[in-house]
Amino acid sequence: MLVQAIMTSPAITVTASCSVAEAAKLMLDNRISGLPVVDANGALVGIVSEGDFLRRSELNTERKRSWLLEWLTSPGKIAAEYVRTHGRRVEEVMTSPVSAIAPTAPISDAVKLMERQDIKRLPVVADGRLVGIVARSDLLRGLSQALPASPVCAGDAQIQAAVEAELARQSWSRNGFIHCHVADGVAELTGTIFDERERLAARVAAENVAGVASVRDLLVWIDPYYGIALPPPDAEASQA
Template sequence: MNIRMIMTVDPVTVRPEASLGDAGKLMLEQNLSALPVTDPAGVLLGIITDGDLLRRPELDTAPEVSWWRGFLAPEASASQFIKTRGRHVSEVMTEKLLSIAADSPLVDAVELMASHRIKQLPVVNGTVLIGLLTRRNLLTALVEKLQKVDETNVTDEAVVSMIEAAIAQSHWAPKDAVRVASKAGVVTLSGPVFSDAERQALIVIAENTVGVKSVVDEMIFVDSTSGVAFGSF
């Protein structure tokens, strides 16, 4: 899956000269958490988010610049003052931002968003904004996949083979101990496991296998230190 498939096309934008009040009003009216900032040609200049508006004197939340910090780091202090007290988008927006091409794999975008702790990622063609990828886009795509009904007819033998193959490819499962059976799509897992995490992960393997309708857990917990079996979970 690539970014183009799920991104918001032609997102709502704002000009850098717009007032902060107008930008905030637009975000509220459109139920947005971020506004890309562009020039009249659509070139991406920055982005303003609801997080940029948390520290404001109007809310009594703006940080005060101490005299010693102002003396030791005047440029940084001035920049902070502008960021927290500016009245126009250009003064508050983030200019150094990440962006990505529309045909990039979705996994690349998610890695960027996770590693940099950002909630939205502008999508560009060169320097021109063409879309916006947000966590809401990702959630929408995920829900559609989770709710999609799989009507593929799969034999019980094929179900067992797929589950056993997935278990064999894992790096954590007790491969030789778990037994898998399937009847009309109802899978039964049995045999010893050595932690609750292993048990749950094995159930997840079965649940994600095509043709599985439900999973019956008959696995037995065995203490790895003593070898004593404590019965079913």
Template sequence: MLARDIMNKKVLSISPDHSVSHAARTMLENRISGLPVCDDDGKLVGILSEGDLLRRAELGSAAWPSAPRDKTEPRAFTKTHSWRVGDVMTQPVVTVDEDVSIGRVGALMAANQIKRVPVMRAEEMVGIICRSDILRAIAAAVPDPIAGGDEAVRRAVLARLCSDLGLDRGAVEVTVENGTVSLSGQVESEAEREAARVVAETISGAGGVRNRLRIVAN
């Protein structure tokens, strides 16, 4: 599944010349936690989120540094006091191409600790993906179908153990009887043992898993 398959195509945006209070009201009225910021030509120039507004002068002196401590403080003062969205927004913006996989989108969100990612087609913003869109994709996911029969399940489990976990094909034995998968052999850690169980459980057609793998540290 790709970014374009789950993105919201109707994107509400604001101008860098809008006021911070207008932006806050817009987020509240539309029940959203962030807004892309676009210039007069529609070009994405930043993004304003709830996080950008947590240290505002309107919240009192405790929300922002009272005395300059380093060369970045003037910038912090501008961000906490300016009424212009353009001075407060986050930039540059983390974006994704519409043909990027949703797995990559989720990884970018986690790595950058962000809740939304604009989706681009060349220089044009064509949508936006929020964490809730990722959750909906997970909720709708179903196991990959495989051919029926114990031997097909055995081959699928063994292949996934090798490709996903990098386990040595000769170190793990997989048998399947009436859909129940039995794992035997040895792994190097409890984490590998549990991951092997999960691999077997996610194979469509596996009726149950007996995990008899032994832990043998190198």
């Protein structure tokens, strides 16, 4: 899936000369947490978000340092912080330069960029002009569209083959120690695991296969250090 399939377009924008009050009102009125900043030609010049308004003189939330830290901090840094906490125009508080992504880029590239830079939104730029924005809410919308809306009818053999194929693709289960048998839509997981985290991963792999009604966990965990085998939780439940 490409970015252009889930991005919000056109994006709500502001100009650098816009006031902080106008930008804040625009975000509140549209229930959004960030605004791309563009010039007269529609080119991206920055971004302003709710995070830029956390430390403001009006809220008495400016950064306060001890006298020692104040003495150790450069005057230039303190001056820059003063501008961000007291600035009245968007250009004085916005983040610039800002990362952007192309509409034809895969969603995975957008997610990597957002994770690497710890940001919540990415402007989408084509031919030097802003064409949209992709935020975490857009990713959530894309996920809801991609998830199956209703169960798919399939035979037990077909379901079992699909579960086994998914397990075979994963490095943590490619060793062949985890097996699956499906009867009446119930996927029964058997075999051995050497890390308890593999148990949940195997359940998730089975649950995500269309047609699986439920999963029965009969996986035996073997402690790799002591060689002690612990019974599976579903087996303990059936004996109770």
